[in-house]
Amino acid sequence: MNVLNSIIEQLINGLRTGSIYALIALGYTMVYGIAKMINFAHGDIIMVGAYVLYLFVTLLHIPVIPAVLITILSCAVIGVVIEKVAYKPLRKAQPLAVLITAIGVSFFLQNLIQIIFGATPIPFGSIINIPAIRLGSITISGITIVTLSVTTICMIALTWFINKTRAGRAMRAVSEDKGAAELMGINVNGTISLTFFIGSALAAVAGILFICQYESLKPTLGALPGIKAFVAAVLGGIGSIPGAMLGGILLGLIESLSKAYISTQLSDAIVFGVLVIVLLVKPTGLLGKQRREKV
Amino acid sequence: MIQRLFKNKSAMISLLVTIVIYILVIVLVSAGLLSRQLTSIIIPVCVNVMLAVSLCLIVGFLGELTLGHAGFMSIGAYTGALITLNATALPAPVSFGLALIAGGLVAGIFGVLIGVPVLRLRGDYLAIVTLGFGEIIKSIINSLKLTNGAAGLSDIPKYATYKQFTLVYIIMILMILLITNLVNSRHGRAISSIRDNYIAAEATGIPVSKFKVIAFVISAVFAGISGVIYAHNVGILKPGNFDYNRSIEVLVMVVLGGMGNIKGSIIAAVILTLLPEVLRGLDDYRMLMYAIVLITMMIFNNSTLKNRMFKRKSKAVEKEGA
Numbered sequence: 160m161n162v163l164n165s166i167i168e169q170l171i172n173g174l175r176t177g178s179i180y181a182l183i184a185l186g187y188t189m190v191y192g193i194a195k196m197i198n199f200a201h202g203d204i205i206m207v208g209a210y211v212l213y214l215f216v217t218l219l220h221i222p223v224i225p226a227v228l229i230t231i232l233s234c235a236v237i238g239v240v241i242e243k244v245a246y247k248p249l250r251k252a253q254p255l256a257v258l259i260t261a262i263g264v265s266f267f268l269q270n271l272i273q274i275i276f277g278a279t280p281i282p283f284g285s286i287i288n289i290p291a292i293r294l295g296s297i298t299i300s301g302i303t304i305v306t307l308s309v310t311t312i313c314m315i316a317l318t319w320f321i322n323k324t325r326a327g328r329a330m331r332a333v334s335e336d337k338g339a340a341e342l343m344g345i346n347v348n349g350t351i352s353l354t355f356f357i358g359s360a361l362a363a364v365a366g367i368l369f370i371c372q373y374e375s376l377k378p379t380l381g382a383l384p385g386i387k388a389f390v391a392a393v394l395g396g397i398g399s400i401p402g403a404m405l406g407g408i409l410l411g412l413i414e415s416l417s418k419a420y421i422s423t424q425l426s427d428a429i430v431f432g433v434l435v436i437v438l439l440v441k442p443t444g445l446l447g448k449q450r451r452e453k454v
Numbered sequence: 455m456i457q458r459l460f461k462n463k464s465a466m467i468s469l470l471v472t473i474v475i476y477i478l479v480i481v482l483v484s485a486g487l488l489s490r491q492l493t494s495i496i497i498p499v500c501v502n503v504m505l506a507v508s509l510c511l512i513v514g515f516l517g518e519l520t521l522g523h524a525g526f527m528s529i530g531a532y533t534g535a536l537i538t539l540n541a542t543a544l545p546a547p548v549s550f551g552l553a554l555i556a557g558g559l560v561a562g563i564f565g566v567l568i569g570v571p572v573l574r575l576r577g578d579y580l581a582i583v584t585l586g587f588g589e590i591i592k593s594i595i596n597s598l599k600l601t602n603g604a605a606g607l608s609d610i611p612k613y614a615t616y617k618q619f620t621l622v623y624i625i626m627i628l629m630i631l632l633i634t635n636l637v638n639s640r641h642g643r644a645i646s647s648i649r650d651n652y653i654a655a656e657a658t659g660i661p662v663s664k665f666k667v668i669a670f671v672i673s674a675v676f677a678g679i680s681g682v683i684y685a686h687n688v689g690i691l692k693p694g695n696f697d698y699n700r701s702i703e704v705l706v707m708v709v710l711g712g713m714g715n716i717k718g719s720i721i722a723a724v725i726l727t728l729l730p731e732v733l734r735g736l737d738d739y740r741m742l743m744y745a746i747v748l749i750t751m752m753i754f755n756n757s758t759l760k761n762r763m764f765k766r767k768s769k770a771v772e773k774e775g776a
Contacts, residue, residue, distance in 0.1 A: 197578040252756040263748030
């Protein structure tokens with residue numbers, strides 16, 4: 160019974176981290192689908208989100224709910240600004256140039272925050288104060304409940320948006336064929352900005368949930384979840400939205416189980432091992448589409 | 455070989471510059487004209503030049519981005535340091551020579567081990583896997599007993615201070631020569647063709663994977679050797695010395711030098727190592743500046759502004775010719 164309980168608890172933990180990864184992975188996958196680039200700075204948006212929340216809640220004493228909304232909005236705007244300033248001039252450049260720029264942006268955000276807030280970690284209490292629930296012999300913490308419900312809502316809303324709205328259809332069209340979409344009268348630049356807006360907003364949500372779990376701010380906090388979410392996006396098939404959700408949750412479960420039953424120190428290495436295996440065996444991921452390359 | 459060298463004008467100039475720089479440094483050091491700080495930075499400049507040139511081979515000529523360069527450097531550094539720390543019975547030159555060879559070899563072996571599976575990937579995937587690999591090496595070094603964990607190794611004999619400048623300089627020049635010759639050879643053109651058009655290169659019968667691994671391993675070996683020199687220059691090694699920032703720093707040198715330009719990489723490496731020493735007050739902003747350099751260089755390279763500037767230049771040249 161005890162073994163079963165501990166397994167169930169690990170699974171719930173995995174689901175919690177996994178759903179955060181899934182939120183971040185959605186941003187990667189949407190941007191990749193539409194701009195054919197990997198936004199290295201996406202992980203750092205999480206970090207910026209956490210710091211902005213800290214700024215509003217602790218330093219400016221704004222109530223939690225407006226502070227959360229302002230945080231999400233400001234991160235989304237930062238995402239759009241990054242796209243306009245750094246990525247848009249390079250839309251026709253070779254992939255290496257875009258990649259280096261994205262790394263530059265990521266590095267820029269980390270160091271900017273480090274200069275503003277300092278490199279020492281800042282303790283930051285969770286803003287979620289919901290009592291834990293007991294189901295039989297299993298306890299589910301308040302943060303877990305909030306995380307799972309928020310991510311579920313976000314994913315359902317996003318799926319609805321992409322499939323049912325006009326703007327969502329425009330996004331699908333641009334990711335399918337940019338030129339044809341433009342000819343059909345779709346505002347490609349606007350659609351790309353919208354993608355960055357939504358992706359960064361989701362990253363901000365993930366950042367808020369993440370910081371409630373870890374309760375310590377540092378300029379590099381976004382790097383590891385960012386990379387893991389990237390692994391999740393690749394695992395699910397980059398460019399595929401259901402793939403990102405599935406990949407994120409699977410990765411969270413793998414990580415949580417390997418932390419509990421294999422080794423805490425090696426869990427990061429195992430996550431990277433998953434990435435390498437996926438890329439070597441099935442580079443398109445679980446739900447990705449095969450693309451043929453031509454000269 | 456030597457006759458050909460003398461016939462070639464640009465090779466002559468390079469040789470001359472090499473000798474002049476060497477004599478200049480030796481004279482300045484022996485005359486005591488350099489401050490202690492500048493003397494202590496001579497070897498780090500050489501180390502960074504080696505790192506930049508070796509990364510230039512991958513980023514500039516192979517056209518791929520690896521972010522694990524500091525990882526290879528750390529493998530070399532730790533291997534070399536462990537050898538000189540444990541082989542105290544041997545005379546200094548022998549053990550240091552052994553350390554250099556072993557450091558390069560071990561880094562090269564890791565280069566093969568990692569390169570063979572990973573180099574099937576391209577672009578973003580390769581970058582992120584090598585980034586992860588660098589972090590894994592760091593965490594492994596951090597947890598191993600052999601490397602003394604987070605406390606690191608200390609009291610490494612200082613076999614590569616400014617007094618051994620001649621040796622380090624020769625190694626550096628050899629590396630530069632090797633890479634320049636490689637790039638200008640048949641193999642080098644094969645490597646560049648992979649950068650320019652992967653599929654076309656494959657279709658013309660170039661074994662793409664083989665050349666990718668060759669370039670990757672050469673770069674890893676050189677990074678390893680520079681790591682050994684670094685270790686015997688500072689005397690203390692910590693896993694934190696070889697983090698992501700270190701890899702980015704080398705990348706900035708390559709990008710600033712103009713990707714695919716070895717001379718540019720060398721100059722950028724020298725400037726970027728000297729600059730923080732001269733401008734001490736700007737140290738906090740150094741990394742931020744690196745980030746801005748990366749972004750603006752990329753945007754500038756692909757902007758119409760650059761095209762216009764260079765067009766005007768070439769037009770002016772044409773007019774002069776007419």
